[in-house]
Amino acid sequence: MKETQQNPAETLSGPRARLLELSQARGVSLAALSELLGRNASYLQQFIRKGSPRKLEEQDRATLARFLGVGEEELREPQENSYVKAPRRRESGEWVEVPRLDLGASAGPGRVAGGEAAFDTFRFSRRWLEEQGLARAELSAIRVEGDSMEPLLNDGDEILVDRSPRPFRDGIHVVRLGETLMVKRVASAGPGRVALLSQNFAYPPVEVAAEEVAIIGRVVWKGGRV
Numbered sequence: 001m002k003e004t005q006q007n008p009a010e011t012l013s014g015p016r017a018r019l020l021e022l023s024q025a026r027g028v029s030l031a032a033l034s035e036l037l038g039r040n041a042s043y044l045q046q047f048i049r050k051g052s053p054r055k056l057e058e059q060d061r062a063t064l065a066r067f068l069g070v071g072e073e074e075l076r077e078p079q080e081n082s083y084v085k086a087p088r089r090r091e092s093g094e095w096v097e098v099p100r101l102d103l104g105a106s107a108g109p110g111r112v113a114g115g116e117a118a119f120d121t122f123r124f125s126r127r128w129l130e131e132q133g134l135a136r137a138e139l140s141a142i143r144v145e146g147d148s149m150e151p152l153l154n155d156g157d158e159i160l161v162d163r164s165p166r167p168f169r170d171g172i173h174v175v176r177l178g179e180t181l182m183v184k185r186v187a188s189a190g191p192g193r194v195a196l197l198s199q200n201f202a203y204p205p206v207e208v209a210a211e212e213v214a215i216i217g218r219v220v221w222k223g224g225r226v
Helices: 014-026 030-036 043-050 058-068 126-131
Strands: 090-092 095-106 118-125 139-145 158-162 171-177 180-188 193-197 206-209 213-223
Touching: 014 030, 014 043, 014 058, 030 043, 030 058, 058 213, 095 126, 118 126, 139 213, 180 213
Parallel strands: 095 139
Antiparallel strands: 090 095, 095 118, 139 158, 158 213, 171 180, 171 213, 180 193, 193 206
């Protein structure tokens, strides 16, 4: 009796199955796609076969979607409800309204992210955003919680986070580690590794595998009480 060979994609579901299907259809290996993202060669193989990371971060998803010629939603989990899906800013005349989200990014040991609904907006002049190089930025505002980023960021400060897809570079970012949302200085720590650094030296650095961290966006502005 002839044995029927099963398509590997048939045993998968959601974005993992779709990514494998697209890579096979385009004739490009998962290792090559991983290198396109600046990751180690086994990154997407582990994502598809082992479920690690649990989901693709926004920047990686956008890069893959552009390269494979599909909509980004095809590589997103159906139930995904993460900070990266924040409401878009609204523009009217000379002003831009940036959504202020009902959640905080911990500058301490980390916290589990809560809701993400926009409960308010900050209004910025279009001219000011252009002067800051943020005219095309995908901005959201959230609050800082904790003291690990003092004196740069203080507990209660409001920060603007630019979620625009871009190649990674060292800097202050809002990141998701597991289910925890935090704001840290993110720096390369060697191949496939990143360091999460605090400004307050009372908090030691945390080094993790790059695939364990989802970089939500870069912190580009802060505001707070004097």
